[in-house]
Each structure stands twice: as structure tokens, then as C-alpha cells.
Amino acid sequence: MEQGTTILPIEREDEILLITDIPARICANCGEAYLEEDTSINVQTLANKQFSGEISYADSTDKRKISVLLYAA
Ligand SMILES: [Zn+2]
16 A cells, blocks of 8 residues: 555536545555545545535636546547
8 A cells, every 4th residue: 555646536416526636545466546544534525515616617626627528539
């Protein structure tokens, strides 16, 4: 396990939210990210604020472009 960050996608109804730069312990073998319980709670709180409109997309500090593609084989 090494300290790093991860990205979590959260789906709710017609919205997909990405929360980035979440501190996590990363498995050196498979890359799986493990969040501390406090961090998981913070992520949920942040998601709830976003979905309730308390935080707007324009307030996000991560300015990377987000692309969403529907799977097609
Ligand atoms: Zn692993």
C-alpha cells in the first residue's frame, strides 16, 4: 500500500459526478484504491452538496476537461 489519490465516479439519476484528487491508499499490486472512513464520509457529503445544488460546477477547482462516452462494442 502506498499513499496516493484516486478519482471516484458517482451516479445519481441523470447526473454523473466525478470527485478527483481523493486521498487514498493504493495497492501496489493491483492499483485498487482504499479510502479511510473519514474520507469516504467527506466524499459522500461533497456529492450530496453537489447533487443538491449547494456547489455549482463552476466552483470546482479541477478544471480538467471531462468526457463521457456511452459504451459501444
Ligand atoms: Zn491489490
